[in-house]
Amino acid sequence: MSEERARIEAENLSKAYGGMPVLRGISFRVRQGEFVALLGANGSGKSTLLRLLSGLSKPTAGAVRIGGWEMPGEAMAVRAQIGLVAHQPLLYENLTARENLDFFGKLYGIEREEREGRIKCLLRTVGLGKRADSLVRTFSRGMKQRLSIARASLHQPDVLLLDEPYSGLDQASIERLDEMLSAGLGAGRAIIMSTHQLERVPQTAGRALVLSRGRITFDDAIDNRDMSEIYRSASA
């Protein structure tokens, strides 16, 4: 993988909480347009890794570079390039879908006309065009998740980080999410998605990273391989 095309670079990344190591010397690169599935058992460090990559958490050792910008020194440049969909929707319940996106659009410095256009387009893309002026507190988990993806894509980031986006979604919502990611919203971006839904991985991702006890135990293209087998042997 050529170095200049790497969108996400993790170099010897370690993280410990109160002396307890969670990640131990992790290194990998993700290119522009690449969709990587991050797999691992509960507590293997997936969410911690995504928090480090997004800049919400600082590594104990090692470095993170996004689009060539290094954290935390060039944090502002990095933040502008990252969209994060976390466990929680990161949305304000007492604002409408449109107001939520408008607020985050302002925080990302998107001009008013541009913002309004993008919000309208994104709400339609995630299937919430008709609920644009409904309060988020009236939304189902699936609707919040879709709006959360719209929020993360609003500033057109080069990097999308998705932390178990399928959790709590029904089958129809999962399929809709896959469609959204493999079509418009995911195209051209470097994406890392942590998930436990192994059967969904080959439909969206081209490469898998398996974390076990804070280390990468598998990092390769998925091709037509059996995900359960990869996961079992890498986690053992």
Place this chain on the structure above:
Amino acid sequence: MKTPFFTCVSAIISKDLRAEIRARELISVMALFALLSILVFSFALELDREAREEAVSGVLWVTLIFASTLGFNRSMAQERDHGNLDALLLAPVSRAAIFVGKLLGNFIFTLIVGLAMLPLMTALYGLALLDGWIIVTTALGIFGFATIGTLLATMTVQTRAREALLPIALLPIALPFLLTAVRATKGILSGAPAAEWQGPLGMLAAIIVIYLALCLLLYEYVLEE
């Protein structure tokens, strides 16, 4: 690449105001607490008019401190509850802008409650609290509480015992505000010469400037993991 400071500040204020107009979670709780507190003090001091006149500035500020503590807690809890604080931190905005946005939101909500208390206390305590200088002192004192309250609420909201921890952390640090605000209010109410209460009022303003500068410097570290 960084979003302009005032764009971020105004976005946070308008978001907080809009959410509060819908939910009425902050002002209603603060106002109800303030109302009950004023009534309780009024009944407790009913028989002794002199004591009531002496105590009125203390009643005003003690009520405002506890009411605002409730408000600061709720305001930051709204950011914490659905992980919204993370969403704010992910945006390319300075931490100082987040602080000022939250501070001004808290200031507006508490000021509304504070200004509503003045006519009520005037009626119940029979003292002229609707005075220009009292309003200035109230606004200044509330701004001071909101400054340190916003910083401490951001710290305590990340703990489990946040409801109990904020008053414990806030009250000792807010003591300089309380002392100067009570003295200034008492001086104005008693009709003392301006030279007597302008000193504490000036000191209150100076303490606010120092605390504000410290909070702006420290907020980034408070938000760190």
